[in-house]
Amino acid sequence: QQQVKQSPQSLIVQKGGIPIINCAYENTAFDYFPWYQQFPGKGPALLIAIRPDVSEKKEGRFTISFNKSAKQFSLHIMDSQPGDSATYFCAPEGGATNKLIFGTGTLLAVQP
């Protein structure tokens, strides 16, 4: 059974801080590791994703770090802004299944 564990459940940081959200998985067949961002009243939107052949990927202020041996990947938000306040989900994919299973989400609040 695929299991995805996301932490923390909620996070409060000051503007300019660097929140870090973690995702641990069990299925070693996963080969695509995305993070989704969801604002209140909206559907999730793909934010950034990484493949296991690299250990880090940056897109603007968002960075994914990937640790294959630990079966974990993390989202870092550099110079966080109040507009980054949202819920973030990890949803690793791959292997024989076509099912997309999400982590339970992390509610991030960036205070001005």
Add this chain to the structure above:
Amino acid sequence: NAGVTQTPKFQVLKTGQSMTLQCAQDMNHEYMSWYRQDPGMGLRLIHYSVGAGITDQGEVPNGYNVSRSTTEDFPLRLLSAAPSQTSVYFCASTLRPGVYGYTFGSGTRLTVV
């Protein structure tokens, strides 16, 4: 290019009523899925489809039916609504899993009284 379109945006049903949540995408995506989102539970997969005529169950399929007669449309049917089905429902699609990520609709907020 409208992406993934869900209708209605809001719906109130009485217990025992049936209804269909509509989902349509114009991106020629083969893969489509339905999720429900409840506070503290994240997004849970209800049903998914890998192409027209092919559907399968997700984590929480009971009380829901789906069909996929065209590539564009993937409706979700509630057979006999129950208060436990009060939730926000999202439809999502992708051209290829594990390659492009999923595109989500804006959701349907359903209340069953």
